[in-house]
Amino acid sequence: MTWLQFILEERAIWLAAWREHVLLVLVATALALAVGLPLGIAAAHLPRVRGVVFAVVNAVQTVPSLALFGLLLPLPWLGGIGARTAIVSLTLYALLPIVRNTATGILGIEPSVREAAAALGLTPWQRLRYVELPLATNVILAGVRVSVVLSVGTATIAAAIGAGGLGTLIFRGLRQNDNRLLVVGGALAALLALLVDVIFAAFERHAPGAAPRLVRVRRLAAAAGLVVLLLPVLWSYRVGAGPVMPTGRSVVIGSKDFTESVILAEVLAQALEARGVDVERRYELGGNLAHTSLLAGAVDVYPEYTGTAWTAILGQRPLTDPQRVYAEVRQMYAARFGLVVGPPLGFRNDFAILVRRQTAVDYGLRTISDAARAPLRWRAGFGQDFMSRADGYAGFCATYGFDFQSPREMDLALTYRALAAGELDIIAGNATDGLIAVLDLVALEDDRHYFPPYQAVYVVRQAVWSDVPLVAEVVPSLAGTISTMTMQRMNYAVDGEKRTPREVAAEFLGGLSRE
Secondary structure: OOHHHHHHHOHHHHHHHHHHHHHHHHHHHHHHHHHHHHHHHHHHHOHHHHHHHHHHHHHHHHOOHHHHHHHHOOOOOOOOOOHHHHHHHHHHHHHHHHHHHHHHHHHOOOHHHHHHHHHOOOOHHHHHHHHHHHHHHHHHHHHHHHHHHHHHHHHHHHHHHOOOOOHHHHHHHHHHOOHHHHHHHHHHHHHHHHHHHHHHHHHOOOOOOOOHHHHHHHHHHHHHHHHHHHHHHHHHHHOOOOOOOOOOOEEEEEEEOOHHHHHHHHHHHHHHHHOOOEEEEEEEEOOOHHHHHHHHOOOOEEEEEHHHHHHHHOOOOOOOOHHHHHHHHHHHHHHHHOEEEOOOOOOEOOEEEEEEHHHHHHHOOOEHHHHHHOOOOOOEEEEHHHHHOOOOHHHHHHHHOOOOOOOEEEOHHHHHHHHHOOOOOEEEEEOOOOHHHHOOEEEEEOOOOOOOOOEEEEEEEHHHHHHOHHHHHHHHHOOOOOOHHHHHHHHHHHHOOOOOHHHHHHHHHHHHHHO
């Protein structure tokens, strides 16, 4: 498929992502202006307030976006998953340039100008309206311009909480090793930032004596930018890219931000829809947001793994008995969180220590112990999850005797790409990941049985389990239906064959119904 064919065939997806991104930035910018201008004015006129205001807006900028999402998620009115939390976060991040430039623009006005305005008998409000704000306009607009461009970039992270936008394309491209999605998502984000920069440049006041031709060119460029900015938004509705919101009592299904979790969520979503249940999809939630969303009531059910629940969420010491881990997780989830852990789906997605096939051949590697004994200075890279968990890096090194020199801690999807590119020699992936076959990697046997079992299950809020009887029927009906090989094939279909999770889930359920 050529690039042009890809762009045309996938236009519904990228048009929807563009529309979502534009709306997120526009709404957040409007709110930031409504809050930031008064704060900037107050900071300019009230020295005692100035330090507090600047300290607060500066502090907000230091909070990582995913951390801010996690803090906002359980809050009423402001939190939850989706666009609302993203807009609140973007608004907070957009405040600093607006507040600072508003205060700087007003404070930069010559004192003689203020004195002249006072001598004319203007009230403080009249001085602000007719003198200070007009003279500070260019400085304020420069702050808004910077704020909007920064928001375009920051909004890509909104995909981590199910808010959509161009970040969805970028995250999918990383997860599926699809450079087409990466390039399209990144190029559209860059184009959007360029457009808003051109548009805002046209609103800035021109210096006295500026060439009329230059002014006309800027205005024409701004008009063209607005057309390019808004046309995809309007066209996305025409091609039906907008999400279809369910009516009545819907079940909100979430997923984590990797291929397998999305597929499992889609399998359950289609199984419920086949029984007449309205479903709302909230996929690709980053970090631990899926579990947090479940506790906050923003999500009703999502796929989880017993090993993750046992060590990362419940904070228990790793165990190797699958039945015991499942039984303990089920009991503790019910007692501690009021959550129902469904029966195992039939496969385990344990941690897998991966190397390139050529490396395995050159050094005769079959087990992890073989790798530990190999005369190779391993360049290791691991996901943040693996580095921080009780069943992760520290215990792994102690069990097998590894002494990695400065291992890279990075995004899990990027570790696969780095390993395939020869930038790393060993990583910790997932046993059923489709990228193992796509990138021709080898999973080494855990011969000392260090890693705990990661049986796939659905976790459901007790209220939904009780109030929607079909959920309590469909979830158990999927128990034991997905083997390890089946899950590997479904992951490969998405990551390797570039099919959609919706298509793959539908094919699986179709085969299940024929059995």
